[in-house]
Amino acid sequence: MDCRICGGTVTEFLDLGRQPSANRFVPPGRAAEEPLFPLAVGACGGCTMVQLTTEVPRELKYHDEYPYRASGSALHREHFARAARDLLRTELTGPDPFVVEVGCNDGVMLGTIADAGVRHLGVDPAAEVAALAAARGVRVLTDWFEARTAAAVRAVHGPADVVFGANTICHLPYLGSVLAGVDTLLTADGVFVFEEPYLGTIVERTAFDQIYDEHVFYFTVRSVRELARRFGFELVDVAPTPLHGGELRYTLARPGRRRPSPAVEQWLDRERATGLAHPRTVERFAEAVRRVRTDLVATLERLAAEGRRVVGYGAPGKSTTVTNYCGIGPALLPFICDSTPAKQGRVVPGARIPIAPPEAFRAPYPDFALLFAWNHAEEIMAKERDFAERGGRWIVYVPRVQVL
Numbered sequence: 001m002d003c004r005i006c007g008g009t010v011t012e013f014l015d016l017g018r019q020p021s022a023n024r025f026v027p028p029g030r031a032a033e034e035p036l037f038p039l040a041v042g043a044c045g046g047c048t049m050v051q052l053t054t055e056v057p058r059e060l061k062y063h064d065e066y067p068y069r070a071s072g073s074a075l076h077r078e079h080f081a082r083a084a085r086d087l088l089r090t091e092l093t094g095p096d097p098f099v100v101e102v103g104c105n106d107g108v109m110l111g112t113i114a115d116a117g118v119r120h121l122g123v124d125p126a127a128e129v130a131a132l133a134a135a136r137g138v139r140v141l142t143d144w145f146e147a148r149t150a151a152a153v154r155a156v157h158g159p160a161d162v163v164f165g166a167n168t169i170c171h172l173p174y175l176g177s178v179l180a181g182v183d184t185l186l187t188a189d190g191v192f193v194f195e196e197p198y199l200g201t202i203v204e205r206t207a208f209d210q211i212y213d214e215h216v217f218y219f220t221v222r223s224v225r226e227l228a229r230r231f232g233f234e235l236v237d238v239a240p241t242p243l244h245g246g247e248l249r250y251t252l253a254r255p256g257r258r259r260p261s262p263a264v265e266q267w268l269d270r271e272r273a274t275g276l277a278h279p280r281t282v283e284r285f286a287e288a289v290r291r292v293r294t295d296l297v298a299t300l301e302r303l304a305a306e307g308r309r310v311v312g313y314g315a316p317g318k319s320t321t322v323t324n325y326c327g328i329g330p331a332l333l334p335f336i337c338d339s340t341p342a343k344q345g346r347v348v349p350g351a352r353i354p355i356a357p358p359e360a361f362r363a364p365y366p367d368f369a370l371l372f373a374w375n376h377a378e379e380i381m382a383k384e385r386d387f388a389e390r391g392g393r394w395i396v397y398v399p400r401v402q403v404l
């Protein structure tokens with residue numbers, strides 16, 4: 001296929017089979033109607049951008065009942081409150097600053113901006129989650145962010161000092177239109193700041209569960225720098241953030257308006273040294289993924305043969321990739337507990353494993369718990385200390401299958 005950024009040739013390196021849209025947690029009766037799509041990733045020989053080879057239509061992904069709640073963990077709430085305070089302190093300092101967020105979800109970041117009385121607008125296509133943001137005082141436009149919406153926002157609200165996105169920019173296949181929109185919206189010295197899953201973390205930790213239909217792109221510093229250049233921006237800063245096992249936050253500005261941080265070159269050097277996105281590296285990653293599948297299935301089958309009770313903990317979008325790729329269904333995992341009300345009573349798409357509220361975990365405790373929300377391990381293990389104290393064991397599969 002042709003690269004969505006530069007038109008170069010994308011060479012596939014990992015095929016995760018036919019999969020449903022990861023966050024379409026459906027009532028059990030409707031599970032059979034859900035469409036499946038090929039899920040595979042490849043790297044562009046031109047601009048190096050790693051991307052999905054097939055796209056799921058956006059209306060299927062970001063529908064009105066989109067269930068993900070970014071405020072669903074203390075880790076996220078604290079991280080985004082800090083991100084908002086940082087923006088207020090560093091960028092939103094003029095007389096009447098304005099910030100636009102691409103995909104504001106339930107207002108986890110803009111809530112802090114709204115509390116500070118600063119002008120803002122969240123643009124999010126998912127009606128239920130947008131209503132949650134509005135309920136906490138965040139101004140929301142229920143739509144997709146692209147060149148068209150950016151022009152409309154500018155016409156009504158004027159230019160923005162910051163356009164922000166977190167775990168949303170890699171979701172948008174039409175990044176050219178997104179950057180044209182950012183160009184329309186930003187003031188001359190404004191910045192586009194976004195934090196997204198990092199291919200370096202995915203490869204280093206064999207975190208293949210970050211690969212699903214929503215994540216169209218798997219950024220590296222090199223590919224983001226190319227992207228910025230191609231659409232009239234300059235990458236001026238890169239910084240690590242702790243979410244989803246380790247992401248990167250990128251800052252883009254208009255060329256020559258900001259002095260680039262030395263961090264940009266440092267990250268590029270590190271990527272050159274590890275050969276990130278190089279065919280050999282991604283082939284090795286694909287092998288490691290297949291090994292995780294073999295080991296995870298063998299572990300669950302052994303425990304089932306021994307008559308042990310195993311349940312899942314956390315049903316992130318990531319759990320859809322793992323269960324469908326590994327062929328794990330209710331026979332090996334009778335249910336998964338998750339704290340999100342919008343997911344409870346539904347099933348994991350494709351794998352059709354029922355999702356129960358967290359109370360089901362305690363009634364009674366299983367012998368083993370497979371931790372799908374591994375990126376929240378600290379918070380979850382602290383909350384469920386009693387499980388481990390009574391002899392329960394956690395099973396993790398990142399960076400490799402381990403029974404803790």
Ligand code: JHZ
Pocket residue numbers: 068072073074167168197214244313314315316317318319337338339340343373375376379380383
């Ligand atoms: P979590 C999301 O992915 C969605 P997901 C999105 N597609 C994206 O791009 C990525 O973020 C990056 C539950 N949980 O945060 C809540 C408990 O049950 O890893 C969530 O369902 N108990 C926009 O879906 C899930 O785990 C708890 O104590 O991979 C975590 O989902 C905690 C802390 C969480 O995001």
Ligand code: ZN
Pocket residue numbers: 003004005006007008044045046047048049
């Ligand atoms: Zn390309």
